[in-house]
Amino acid sequence: MLLQTQSITKEFGKLRAVNHVSLDINKGDIHAIIGPNGAGKTTYFNLITGYHPATSGKVLFKGKEITHQPAYTRCTLGITRSFQITSIYPKFTVYESVLMALLSHRKVTLKFFSSANKFFKEKVWNILEDVELANQADTLGDSISHGDKKRLELAITLGTEPELLLLDEPTCGMSSDETESTMALIQKLSAERGITILFTEHDMSVVFGIAKRISVLHQGTLIADGSPQAVRASEEVQKVYLGGTA
Ligand SMILES: Nc1ncnc2c1ncn2[C@@H]1O[C@H](COP(=O)(O)OP(=O)(O)OP(=O)(O)O)[C@@H](O)[C@H]1O
Ligand SMILES: [Mg+2]
Known part of the structure; x- marks a missing residue:
């Protein structure tokens, strides 16, 4: 396992944007974080890169705790957005x-x-x-x-x-051709350079096309995590997010 968050939580005043999320990111994976607008995806990324300090919980990279390391230290270690x-x-x-x-x-x-x-x-x-x-x-x-x-x-x-590359909506604003070539490029980087990819994306055809693993956030809480097949089959995910369209 390359990265682990243990019950990581981020509050903005009264809003709990990320709620006790425990997740392992495996080395070499192309791992998608999905969920509706405001689910906490970008905030979760910011907790990993160190852009936001966590309210509570831990972040571990290669088994070492980095929860209180500043963003530039994490970048030097190989975590890049x-x-x-x-x-x-x-x-x-x-x-x-x-x-x-x-x-x-x-x-x-x-x-x-x-x-x-x-x-x-x-x-x-x-x-x-x-x-x-x-x-x-x-x-x-x-x-x-x-x-x-x-x-x-x-x-x-x-x-x-980077060893761990975080991509927040990498195909946002792209044509379908550009989207396709960007996703092919991301797959190539993962395969040839061995970079672990964590990405968010609203286009489900992109997500299900390349992700090896998918985690679903809803109102800051992790509601599903697993293979694309398992996530697609999850009733809760269908109810709150995919709505039968995936
Ligand atoms: N710096 C901030 N200060 C206060 N509230 C914030 C801040 N950043 C995010 N939020 C709030 O936290 C919640 C989660 O936002 P976040 O941007 O992480 O969602 P998201 O899943 O990335 O959404 P989207 O799909 O629209 O990009 C939202 O309610 C948002 O308004
Ligand atoms: Mg976002």
């Missing part, structure tokens, strides 16, 4: 953006930019090829298409060399 590229490096090229991500992750200062570039060149190209952005390497971040921005977002994320 996808970044919003639009707010990061729009004036850098695609190539430079990925290089920057690698440099900041390895704590290389810009003083050594040119020697670092030589050192990391191969890694950058490797990532760009993986996400199929090599042909856009010299294009500025803000002049590529929406779908390519999402790919760049993933490329930058890969620059932090």
Whole structure:
């Protein structure tokens, strides 16, 4: 098991957004967290990355407690969430953006930019090829298409060399073609780089298409967890969420 939450809880004032969620995330899995709007999916992710402190409960990564570790420490350990590229490096090229991500992750200062570039060149190209952005390497971040921005977002994320990658609605706003290629890419990253993927998604065809395991949140509470077949068959899940459409 790679990550474990033990009875993790997050309260915002009187609202309990995440309610005693105990869950194991297995290494190498593509694991979906689903549930209606406001179910607590994003908040749960924020408890894992350390963006929000937990009200109570524990988070363990590779068996070590990280509940009180700050977000940057968790990132150094290998827990990464996808970044919003639009707010990061729009004036850098695609190539430079990925290089920057690698440099900041390895704590290389810009003083050594040119020697670092030589050192990391191969890694950058490797990532760009993986996400199929090599042909856009010299294009500025803000002049590529929406779908390519999402790919760049993933490329930058890969620059932090994640072991556990959290993707919150990775196909949001994409056409069905873009959705399909993004999901194929996520499967490739999982298979070839051995990255464990935890993702949220509202499109059930995407979820049931690639998830090996699915956990369902409803009003902050985990109401089902298991194989796609088991979750689809759960009466409670049908009642509160899938409603017979899946
Ligand atoms: N920073 C915050 N302060 C106060 N309440 C919050 C905060 N973040 C989330 N909430 C509340 O916590 C609950 C869970 O929200 P969350 O964003 O985790 O749901 P979600 O499952 O990600 O929903 P969606 O599918 O719409 O993205 C909601 O009622 C939301 O309004
Ligand atoms: Mg959300």
